[in-house]
Amino acid sequence: xxxxxQNSPSLSxxxxxxxxxxxxxxxxxxxxFLWYKKYPAEGPTFLISISSIKDKNEDGRFTVFLxxxxxxxxxxxxxxxxxxxxxxxxxxxxxxxxxxxxxxxxFGQGTILTVHP
Amino acid sequence: ExxxxxxxxYLITVTGKKLTVTCSQNMNHEYMSWYRQDPGLGLRQIYYxxxxxxxxxxxxxxxxxxxxxxxxxxxxxxxxPSPNQTSLYFCASSFSPGVAYNEQFFGPGTRLTVL
Numbered sequence: 001x002x003x004x005x006q007n008s009p010s011l012s013x014x015x016x017x018x019x020x021x022x023x024x025x026x027x028x029x030x031x032x033f034l035w036y037k038k039y040p041a042e043g044p045t046f047l048i049s050i051s052s053i054k055d056k057n058e059d060g061r062f063t064v065f066l067x068x069x070x071x072x073x074x075x076x077x078x079x080x081x082x083x084x085x086x087x088x089x090x091x092x093x094x095x096x097x098x099x100x101x102x103x104x105x106x107f108g109q110g111t112i113l114t115v116h117p
Numbered sequence: 118e119x120x121x122x123x124x125x126x127y128l129i130t131v132t133g134k135k136l137t138v139t140c141s142q143n144m145n146h147e148y149m150s151w152y153r154q155d156p157g158l159g160l161r162q163i164y165y166x167x168x169x170x171x172x173x174x175x176x177x178x179x180x181x182x183x184x185x186x187x188x189x190x191x192x193x194x195x196x197x198p199s200p201n202q203t204s205l206y207f208c209a210s211s212f213s214p215g216v217a218y219n220e221q222f223f224g225p226g227t228r229l230t231v232l
Binding site for chain 1: 159
C-alpha cells in the first residue's frame with residue numbers, strides 16, 4: 001500500500017522555465033511533508049518542508065504547495081537551473097506511527113528531474 | 118564538518134556471507150535510521166533507533182539486524198545476505214523532533230550487490 005506516490009518517474013524542463021513536481025498521498029494523518037533532493041552517488045539532502053496547517057512555503061526558488069482536500073502537494077522550482085537536475089523525493093510524516101515521538105516518514109518513489117541548458 | 122558517514126560505499130558479496138555496513142554521525146543526534154532504495158519503491162525504512170540501546174523495526178526489517186551501543190554509531194548487519202538484499206542503503210540521523218519535524222540527514226549511501 002503506497003501511501004505516498006510520485007506518479008511521474010521523470011520530468012524534463014528547459015533552463016529558466018518552471019519545474020513542477022507532484023506528490024499524492026492517501027493518509028490524512030500525515031502532519032508534515034518534506035522534499036529531498038538526491039544527486040547521483042550522494043545521499044538525499046533536505047530541501048524544503050511544509051506543515052499540514054499551511055498551504056504554501058517558500059524558500060528562494062523553491063515553493064511547496066499543499067492541497068489537503070486533494071491530498072496533493074507540489075514542488076515548484078522557478079527558474080529551473082541545470083544544477084537542479086536530480087532525483088526528488090517527497091516524504092510525509094505520520095506522527096502517530098512508528099511507536100515514538102518521532103513519528104514515521106514515508107517516502108515516495110522519486111522523480112528524476114532533468115533541466116536542459 | 119557535520120556529516121553522516123557510511124562504509125563501505127560499494128560492496129559485492131556472495132549469498133550467505135555475513136557483512137556489516139557501518140554508519141557514524143558526528144552531530145550528537147539521538148535518532149538514527151537505515152533505509153534501502155529500490156527502483157520504483159523509493160526509500161523504505163529497515164530499522165531505526167531512538168537512542169543508545171533502543172532500536173525497533175521499520176517497514177522491511179527481515180534479514181537485517183542493527184545495534185546501537187554508542188550514540189554516534191548504528192551498524193547494519195546482514196547475517197546471511199541473499200540476492201533480494203541487493204540494493205542501495207542509506208543511513209540517516211536527526212535530532213529529537215520537538216514541536217516541529219526535524220529533517221533527517223543522510224549518509225552518502227552503500228551500494229550492495231549479493232551474488
